[in-house]
Amino acid sequence: MIVRSVDELRGGERDVKAENWTSLRLLLEKDGMGFSLHDTVIHAGTETPMWYRHHLEAVYCIEGEGEVEDLTDGRRHPIRAGTLYALDGHERHVLRARSRMRMVCVFNPPCTGREVHGEDGAYPRPGEEPR
Ligand code: 9YT
Numbered sequence: 001m002i003v004r005s006v007d008e009l010r011g012g013e014r015d016v017k018a019e020n021w022t023s024l025r026l027l028l029e030k031d032g033m034g035f036s037l038h039d040t041v042i043h044a045g046t047e048t049p050m051w052y053r054h055h056l057e058a059v060y061c062i063e064g065e066g067e068v069e070d071l072t073d074g075r076r077h078p079i080r081a082g083t084l085y086a087l088d089g090h091e092r093h094v095l096r097a098r099s100r101m102r103m104v105c106v107f108n109p110p111c112t113g114r115e116v117h118g119e120d121g122a123y124p125r126p127g128e129e130p131r
Helices: none
Strands: 015-017 021-027 035-042 047-050 057-064 066-072 075-080 084-087 091-095 101-108
Touching: none
Parallel strands: none
Antiparallel strands: 015 021, 021 035, 035 101, 047 091, 057 084, 057 101, 066 075, 066 091
């Protein structure tokens, strides 16, 4: 059994910071679960384009509010605590955080560790070098 708390991850290699977000990676590929699980804080007022070409991602908002825009159809969906969005079609999207947003994110296949978004907003294909 794996038991782990975010408090013990802060400042370590599972604590990954990018310009618009900071993410604590509770489960990664090496944990052998077949998915990764992230506790991610999106900074207030930010706009983040993303595209997971090689992953499916589910994102469950537990704090804050904002919106996600699906760039494949232009639809904007309000996001608040209790709302889930799941990218079941590898959609390009933009996340806009009106306030600080805290999100629980699950990736399949699992993230390996140090990924941040590439120039195209994507994470590398599993097996490729993390950027
Ligand atoms: C909403 C979001 O950013 N999901 C991705 C997870 C997080 N940025 C991470 O751990 O890379």
